[in-house]
Amino acid sequence: MAVKSQNIVLSRNLDPIAILDHLYKRGFDYQHRFIRPAFAKGIYQKIIRRMAGIGEVPMVGDAAKPARRLQADVLIIGGDPAAAVAAMICASVGARVIEIRPDQSPGSVHGRGAEKDESASPSYVSIDNSKMMGAFDDGSIAAVSGERLYIVEPMYTIIAEAGRELPIVFPNWDLPGIMQEAACLALLRQDVPIGKRIIVTGAPERAISLARSLNKAGNEVVAVPIDDPVSGEHEDWIEKISKPGWRLVEANGRNKVSSVIMTKGKVREKIDCDCVVTSGPISHRIEIARQLGCKIREKKWSLPAILVGDGFETTKRGVFAIGISAGLDDPDKAIRSAEIAAKNIVARIKGMGS
Amino acid sequence: MAKKTIACLCEDVTRDEIIEAILLGYRDIESLKRYVGFGTGPCQGKQCIQFIRELLSGMGIDPGAGITSRPPITPVPLAILAAKEERDEK
Numbered sequence: 001m002a003v004k005s006q007n008i009v010l011s012r013n014l015d016p017i018a019i020l021d022h023l024y025k026r027g028f029d030y031q032h033r034f035i036r037p038a039f040a041k042g043i044y045q046k047i048i049r050r051m052a053g054i055g056e057v058p059m060v061g062d063a064a065k066p067a068r069r070l071q072a073d074v075l076i077i078g079g080d081p082a083a084a085v086a087a088m089i090c091a092s093v094g095a096r097v098i099e100i101r102p103d104q105s106p107g108s109v110h111g112r113g114a115e116k117d118e119s120a121s122p123s124y125v126s127i128d129n130s131k132m133m134g135a136f137d138d139g140s141i142a143a144v145s146g147e148r149l150y151i152v153e154p155m156y157t158i159i160a161e162a163g164r165e166l167p168i169v170f171p172n173w174d175l176p177g178i179m180q181e182a183a184c185l186a187l188l189r190q191d192v193p194i195g196k197r198i199i200v201t202g203a204p205e206r207a208i209s210l211a212r213s214l215n216k217a218g219n220e221v222v223a224v225p226i227d228d229p230v231s232g233e234h235e236d237w238i239e240k241i242s243k244p245g246w247r248l249v250e251a252n253g254r255n256k257v258s259s260v261i262m263t264k265g266k267v268r269e270k271i272d273c274d275c276v277v278t279s280g281p282i283s284h285r286i287e288i289a290r291q292l293g294c295k296i297r298e299k300k301w302s303l304p305a306i307l308v309g310d311g312f313e314t315t316k317r318g319v320f321a322i323g324i325s326a327g328l329d330d331p332d333k334a335i336r337s338a339e340i341a342a343k344n345i346v347a348r349i350k351g352m353g354s
Numbered sequence: 355m356a357k358k359t360i361a362c363l364c365e366d367v368t369r370d371e372i373i374e375a376i377l378l379g380y381r382d383i384e385s386l387k388r389y390v391g392f393g394t395g396p397c398q399g400k401q402c403i404q405f406i407r408e409l410l411s412g413m414g415i416d417p418g419a420g421i422t423s424r425p426p427i428t429p430v431p432l433a434i435l436a437a438k439e440e441r442d443e444k
Binding site: 025026064065066067068069131132133134135142144147148149151164166167169170171172173174250281283286287288290291296298300301303304 | 357358359360361363369370398400401404405407408411416417418419420422423424425426427428430431433434435436437438439440
């Protein structure tokens with residue numbers, strides 16, 4: 001699908017209507033600006049709508065496959081490595097396990113779920129490359145994969161989704177050339193050159209490790225402003241570019257980022273660059289839990305997370321959250337949470353059978 | 355070049371517009387969202403809500419609960435949702 005016309009005249013760079021961006025820096029709110037005299041509003045609207053134009057989308061729909069409804073003892077909403085562990089434990093006792101595994105789109109971090117052959121049990125089915133659709137009132141979960149809607153009716157649900165990287169917000173962070181870590185890693189995997197003067201900022205350890213990956217792929221990182229120094233031995237060039245205590249406060253450029261301003265206390269420094277990569281905070285995916293009716297822990301400053309009790313069960317009976325979905329960033333703790341939740345479920349399933 | 359801090363990329367909402375709305379008296383995420391329009395685009399607030407929570411916290415306001423989550427969590431073509439259903443024993 002492609003939009004065939006856009007809100008421009010000539011090309012994007014030569015568009016004369018772009019003058020409005022300079023005249024009205026805070027935005028050209030035509031609905032209010034042209035409201036006086038009120039009786040002429042209709043005429044003005046016609047003119048403005050003609051100026052704005054309307055995008056055209058082809059009316060050809062993609063053929064969808066029939067929706068499929070599946071029953072499961074345990075549904076695992078995967079993405080976190082802990083999902084694989086939970087799937088294996090549940091499938092090993094013969095429970096019917098369905099794992100919804102997300103696509104590898106940028107923004108999905110913290111690894112993938114189990115590979116199919118790892119859980120060789122026939123009672124394991126995975127719905128790969130899926131997008132989460134949502135939860136129904138009866139607790140069934142819908143996901144879309146390969147042009148098909150899957151509706152899973154589970155007895156028990158384990159939420160083990162990967163984290164989601166958030167942007168770091170500063171003036172002009174939306175300029176082309178500024179990207180998030182996951183996007184940068186996706187481009188690196190495709191051997192796309194990233195830049196010749198790159199600034200990496202954000203979570204210290206991830207930023208330093210990203211600087212290393214960028215360097216290894218032949219890109220040049222010029223500065224890594226981070227809050228705290230990263231402990232351990234580092235190469236000389238890493239020591240040279242890492243800037244603990246410095247904060248990136250603003251980016252500048254016309255059509256693309258060309259420089260950034262960094263500050264440390266009252267010291268301000270401008271650095272020329274052609275790319276900025278941000279390693280933003282990792283948030284928990286709470287949407288499916290919210291839709292299932294699980295309670296969410298929301299504190300003033302921290303990232304909202306799914307509230308879990310003993311055995312990693314949420315406030316909704318039969319729904320569990322493990323790994324990063326339960327707020328566990330540490331991989332060992334994440335795996336442990338998978339074991340506890342899965343064993344708990346297995347015990348309940350066995351209890352019902354006897 | 356004008357310095358603009360975008361808070362919500364999907365709906366082109368700036369930090370200044372949100373602060374203006376907070377000063378007008380919209381002091382919780384749900385009413386702010388309805389007034390300014392952030393979190394109503396394709397990402398449904400997944401990228402911007404945390405920034406707005408921090409903005410409110412920074413102004414000494416408790417952001418409270420986030421916005422209601424409704425399906426679809428990720429954008430899905432309507433044709434897929436409209437497809438008829440087949441029962442599968444697998």
